[in-house]
Amino acid sequence: xxxxxxxxxxxxxxxxxxxxxxxxxxxxxxxxxxxxxxxxxxxxxxxxxxxxxxxxxxxxxxxxxxxxxxxxxxxxxxxxxxxxxxxxxxxxxxxxxxxxxxxxxxxxxxxxxxxxxxxxxxxxxxxxxxxxxxxxxxxxxxxxxxxxxxxxxxxxxxxxxxxxxxxxxxxxxxxxxxxxxxxxxxxxxxxxxxxxxxxxxxxxxxxxxxxxxxxxxxxxxxxxxxxxxxxxxxxxxxxxxxxxxxxxxxxxxxxxxxxxxxxxxxxxxxxxxxxxxxxxxxxxxxxxxxxxxxxxxxxxxxxxxxxxxxxxxxxxxxxxxxxxxxxxxxxxxxxxxxxxxxxxxxxxxxxxxxxxxxxxxxxxxxxxxxxxxxxxxxxxxxxxxxxxxxxxxxxxxxxxxxxxxxxxxxxxxxxxxxxxxxxxxxxxxxxxxxxxxxxxxxxxxxxxxxxxxxxxxxxxxxxxxxxxxxxxxxxxxxxxxxxxxxxxxxxxxxxxxxxxxxxxxxxxxxxxxxxxxxxxxxxxxxxxxxxxxxxxxxxxxxxxxxxxxxxxxxxxxxxxxxxxxxxxxxxxxxxxxxxxxxxxxxxxxxxxxxxxxxxxxxxxxxxxxxxxxxxxxxxxxxxxxxxxxxxxxxxxxxxxxxxxxxxxxxxxxxxxxxxxxxxxxxxxxxxxxxxxxxxxxxxxxxxxxxxxxxxxxxxxxxxxxxxxxxxxxxxxxxxxxxxxxxxxxxxxxxxxxxxxxxxxxxxxxxxxxxxxxxxxxxxxxxx
Amino acid sequence: xxxxxxxxxxxxxxxxxxxxxxxxxxxxxxxxxxxxxxxxxxxxxxxxxxxxxxxxxxxxxxxxxxxxxxxxxxxxxxxxxxxxxxxxxxxxxxxxxxxxxxxxxxxxxxxxxxxxxxxxxxxxxxxxxxxxxxxxxxxxxxxxxxxxxxxxxxxxxxxxxxxxxxxxxxxxxxxxxxxxxxxxxxxxxxxxxxxxx
Numbered sequence: 001x002x003x004x005x006x007x008x009x010x011x012x013x014x015x016x017x018x019x020x021x022x023x024x025x026x027x028x029x030x031x032x033x034x035x036x037x038x039x040x041x042x043x044x045x046x047x048x049x050x051x052x053x054x055x056x057x058x059x060x061x062x063x064x065x066x067x068x069x070x071x072x073x074x075x076x077x078x079x080x081x082x083x084x085x086x087x088x089x090x091x092x093x094x095x096x097x098x099x100x101x102x103x104x105x106x107x108x109x110x111x112x113x114x115x116x117x118x119x120x121x122x123x124x125x126x127x128x129x130x131x132x133x134x135x136x137x138x139x140x141x142x143x144x145x146x147x148x149x150x151x152x153x154x155x156x157x158x159x160x161x162x163x164x165x166x167x168x169x170x171x172x173x174x175x176x177x178x179x180x181x182x183x184x185x186x187x188x189x190x191x192x193x194x195x196x197x198x199x200x201x202x203x204x205x206x207x208x209x210x211x212x213x214x215x216x217x218x219x220x221x222x223x224x225x226x227x228x229x230x231x232x233x234x235x236x237x238x239x240x241x242x243x244x245x246x247x248x249x250x251x252x253x254x255x256x257x258x259x260x261x262x263x264x265x266x267x268x269x270x271x272x273x274x275x276x277x278x279x280x281x282x283x284x285x286x287x288x289x290x291x292x293x294x295x296x297x298x299x300x301x302x303x304x305x306x307x308x309x310x311x312x313x314x315x316x317x318x319x320x321x322x323x324x325x326x327x328x329x330x331x332x333x334x335x336x337x338x339x340x341x342x343x344x345x346x347x348x349x350x351x352x353x354x355x356x357x358x359x360x361x362x363x364x365x366x367x368x369x370x371x372x373x374x375x376x377x378x379x380x381x382x383x384x385x386x387x388x389x390x391x392x393x394x395x396x397x398x399x400x401x402x403x404x405x406x407x408x409x410x411x412x413x414x415x416x417x418x419x420x421x422x423x424x425x426x427x428x429x430x431x432x433x434x435x436x437x438x439x440x441x442x443x444x445x446x447x448x449x450x451x452x453x454x455x456x457x458x459x460x461x462x463x464x465x466x467x468x469x470x471x472x473x474x475x476x477x478x479x480x481x482x483x484x485x486x487x488x489x490x491x492x493x494x495x496x497x498x499x500x501x502x503x504x505x506x507x508x509x510x511x512x513x514x515x516x517x518x519x520x521x522x523x524x525x526x527x528x529x530x531x532x533x534x535x536x537x538x539x540x541x542x543x544x545x546x547x548x549x550x551x552x553x554x555x556x557x558x559x560x561x562x563x564x565x566x567x568x569x570x571x572x573x574x575x576x577x578x579x580x581x582x583x584x585x586x587x588x589x590x591x592x593x594x595x596x597x598x599x600x601x602x603x604x605x606x607x608x609x610x611x612x613x614x615x616x617x618x619x620x621x622x623x624x625x626x627x628x629x630x631x632x633x634x635x636x637x638x639x640x641x642x643x644x645x646x647x648x649x650x651x652x653x654x655x656x657x658x659x660x661x662x663x664x665x666x667x668x669x670x671x672x673x674x675x676x677x678x679x680x681x682x683x684x685x686x687x688x689x690x691x692x693x694x695x696x697x698x699x700x701x702x703x704x705x706x707x708x709x710x711x712x713x714x715x716x717x718x719x720x721x722x723x724x725x726x727x728x729x730x731x732x733x734x735x736x737x738x739x740x741x742x743x744x745x746x747x748x749x750x751x752x753x754x755x756x757x758x759x760x761x762x763x764x765x766x767x
Numbered sequence: 768x769x770x771x772x773x774x775x776x777x778x779x780x781x782x783x784x785x786x787x788x789x790x791x792x793x794x795x796x797x798x799x800x801x802x803x804x805x806x807x808x809x810x811x812x813x814x815x816x817x818x819x820x821x822x823x824x825x826x827x828x829x830x831x832x833x834x835x836x837x838x839x840x841x842x843x844x845x846x847x848x849x850x851x852x853x854x855x856x857x858x859x860x861x862x863x864x865x866x867x868x869x870x871x872x873x874x875x876x877x878x879x880x881x882x883x884x885x886x887x888x889x890x891x892x893x894x895x896x897x898x899x900x901x902x903x904x905x906x907x908x909x910x911x912x913x914x915x916x917x918x919x920x921x922x923x924x925x926x927x928x929x930x931x932x933x934x935x936x937x938x939x940x941x942x943x944x945x946x947x948x949x950x951x952x953x954x955x956x957x958x959x960x961x962x963x964x
Contacts, residue, residue, distance in 0.1 A: 032893070032894050032897055032898055032899045032900075032913060032914070033897065033899075034896075034897045034898050034899075035898075035899065035904055037898060038898075039892065039893065039896050039898065041796070041797065041798065041892050042892075044892060044895075044896065074795050074796060075795070076901075076904065076905070077904070077905060086904070087788075087904075087905055087906065087907045087909075088788065088792075088905050088907075089786055089788045089905075089907060090786060090787040090788045090790065090791035090792075091791075092788075092905075093788070093791040093792050093794070093795045093905070094791055094795075096795060216784040216785060216786065217786075223907055226784050226786070226907055226908065227907050227908055227909065229784075230781075230782040230784065230907075230908035230909070230910070233781065233782075234779075234781055234782060255812065255819050255820075255821065257784065257785050257810070257821060257823075258784075259821075260812065260819070260820050260821025260822075261784070261785075261820070261821055261823075265817070265819065265820070266817070267816070267817050634784075634785065634786045634787060635786075635787050635791070645801060646791045646794045646795070647791065649801050649802075650787055650790065650791070659816065660816065661816065690812060691812060691814060691815055691816045691819045692812050692816070692819045692821075693816075695816075723800070723880050724800050724801055724880075727800050727801040727802055727879050727880070728801055729801060729802045
């Protein structure tokens with residue numbers, strides 16, 4: 001039986017069950033080899049499987065939902081998916097907790113008490129949608145469509161659809177998230193090489209240089225990425241050639257799980273990664289280790305002038321700013337330049353600062369001058385389909401919305417709403433989809449004030465599956481299907497270097513009377529009318545998806561939507577991975593080159609060449625001041641997973657990390673409680689002393705510390721139809737953590753417009 | 768089943784990323800209630816600033832060749848199958864915890880809902896049907912390899928033949944059937960020094 005595949009397994013089991021009406025037994029000796037299947041633990045019967053795409057984080061892995069009698073029993077990885085290749089993270093398994101969370105909202109609800117009082121009345125979809133539509137029609141009649149604001153900042157799947165809804169209505173205010181990564185990183189990358197993020201070909205690399213990246217716990221397409229890191233890290237024989245295990249070096253103020261497993265960890269002062277990268281670039285240019293070919297042919301700035309610009313960033317200057325010894329900067333620079341192929345890996349740790357765009361550009365430069373751009377094992381452009389908007393497309397209304405962020409690329413900002421309203425911009429209706437600003441935005445007090453104030457936001461609608469910290473202020477809640485109950489299309493970047501298209505489809509019938517957000521918007525468009533409906537000539541969201549893929553001929557030939565329903569994911573078998581893809585059409589920048597020199601940044605009044613701008617807030621600290629940074633856990637996705645019992649049992653609290661020596665000097669010990677204050681406010685939290693953090697840095701994770709989002713997220717023990725909820729132990733013993741956003745001030749990088757999460761100056765006092 | 772089948776697991780810690788996917792896959796697969804785990808990852812921090820590193824130790828029942836728990840069970844509920852998997856018969860177990868006290872690895876627990884002793888059985892229901900244990904199938908880094916160590920062609924046997932491996936507490940002479948590659952000796956006590964999470 002060895003070598004049996006999943007299809008045969010299912011056929012075999014189904015036949016056996018049908019024939020003898022009992023469990024299927026293996027009669028022959030075999031190595032367990034079937035992947036992508038599931039059986040009942042006691043019945044031993046195979047479960048029905050539905051192929052779909054996860055959305056418990058933004059990696060969007062291929063998964064199977066295993067179902068028996070309409071109940072989802074388990075979730076597993078899809079071995080046929082080229083990104084995650086059958087593997088799945090803790091959050092993927094816990095999707096079942098999200099689906100069956102006893103505190104899910106299952107019916108439309110209307111506020112009956114004061115705003116935020118928690119008094120609700122169930123109503124029918126007819127009444128709920130009727131109310132929204134009539135309010136939208138009134139706005140349209142008064143020509144005040146621009147007072148309609150749509151926030152879907154935690155969604156990357158249906159953004160085109162929500163944007164279409166806004167534009168068709170006549171509002172420019174579709175405040176959506178930039179694909180996948182933070183805005184500052186996306187801006188830096190788009191300005192430099194025309195794509196919003198990179199794919200690091202880590203499985204084939206020899207050197208990984210990490211700046212503010214923690215891929216073991218959180219990263220773009222993490223499960224797919226981290227499995228390739230482990231591949232690249234182990235010495236092996238491949239195609240008769242030895243692949244030596246790649247070296248991994250991490251610059252991070254905190255000893256993350258990734259830094260803790262790296263070959264070298266350099267605790268760096270937050271916000272100074274840029275100057276370290278520039279100093280390395282300087283060393284590489286000066287030592288004659290740069291790859292002239294790429295610089296001469298594909299960069300838009302001459303070699304000699306670049307070397308002259310970089311000369312100011314000496315390793316000694318970088319040491320003064322960052323605390324990383326100059327000798328180490330030199331040594332790592334030489335290693336990075338002389339080990340081929342190599343790649344940097346960088347994320348929020350460096351770009352969620354006021355100088356994030358410049359820092360990211362400095363790190364990108366290292367790849368360019370060492371010839372590692374879009375080569376095997378290097379720093380590659382994303383291979384990804386961009387699904388077209390079906391006709392007829394609504395035109396984009398006047399773009400001068402006061403709610404947009406200030407970034408160079410005009411990216412629609414989220415917390416921009418906060419400042420805009422405070423400055424007098426008018427909102428009549430605000431619709432939230434999977435957005436929870438009161439938890440997710442910085443400056444919690446300001447944000448709560450905005451959303452709880454009926455003068456500032458007269459009508460608030462939440463399309464969500466859960467009673468979030470913001471939905472508690474809603475006037476109307478429209479219950480959204482979870483990702484396990486809905487239809488959506490995905491085109492994430494691919495690690496096989498051949499682009500893919502994947503489908504998300506319901507694995508079980510939606511619970512209660514919940515509907516997919518897309519279906520809600522589709523019906524609303526018709527109810528509002530006034531010409532809006534002509535941009536939605538689709539009977540269902542499925543038709544919209546079908547229209548999106550009609551242009552992709554090889555997929556249509558393979559069976560189109562039907563193929564995706566059956567297989568879950570598609571790639572063009574004719575396409576082979578091709579590196580140095582820029583050689584065909586150049587880079588998607590104004591010059592067609594890798595823009596080391598950015599005219600667009602110069603116009604915004606900053607240095608056109610990558611440079612280092614000290615972070616004003618945290619550059620000079622008093623002896624008793626620290627920089628607060630935040631981080632992500634491997635079992636949580638921002639503020640969206642704390643209601644998963646299995647995940648919260650593992651991580652439910654977030655003691656603030658303080659350097660051991662510093663803590664002892666302050667007379668603190670692990671388990672103590674402290675008051676942490678910043679210019680935005682004060683919180684009280686437990687602490688943990690550790691050797692693994694920079695002395696001037698303190699760190700707190702997000703994801704926990706909920707004050708709404710259901711009882712499990714708040715670590716309460718309660719009776720429900722699931723016995724397990726009576727055994728939630730951690731709330732009474734350890735609490736549910738403290739959310740740090742209350743003391744994080746709202747500020748952003750002027751170039752990228754993205755939030756500067758890591759630039760908060762704090763003081764600590766024993767509570 | 769071949770006559771001399773001996774199921775075993777090799778965990779290559781060079782590939783473990785400490786992600787807890789195994790811990791949660793096990794909860795889902797085996798209906799494990801809150802407060803107990805059959806599979807978990809211990810994370811320790813070692814060294815002095817700035818020379819600090821982390822080590823991970825994924826733990827589960829070793830399904831020992833010489834299981835002390837089986838010997839000490841007063842009612843014969845704990846037993847070893849022919850293929851080496853150590854099981855607890857839920858109908859015989861009286862919840863006396865003798866086995867828990869005698870396990871050197873602390874891998875057994877009382878189910879707070881059913882009040883009987885349970886532990887990892889290498890997902891024997893899946894293995895019998897030709898599937899891999901849930902934690903092995905899901906392992907992100909492919910750190911976990913499972914198979915018949917007596918079959919020289921199995922991946923497990925090949926790894927055991929070519930890589931240096933260690934087991935937990937070899938001095939107990941239990942002959943664990945979970946082997947570790949690249950283990951950090953400082954992290955090898957399954958429950959001690961647990962500093963995080």
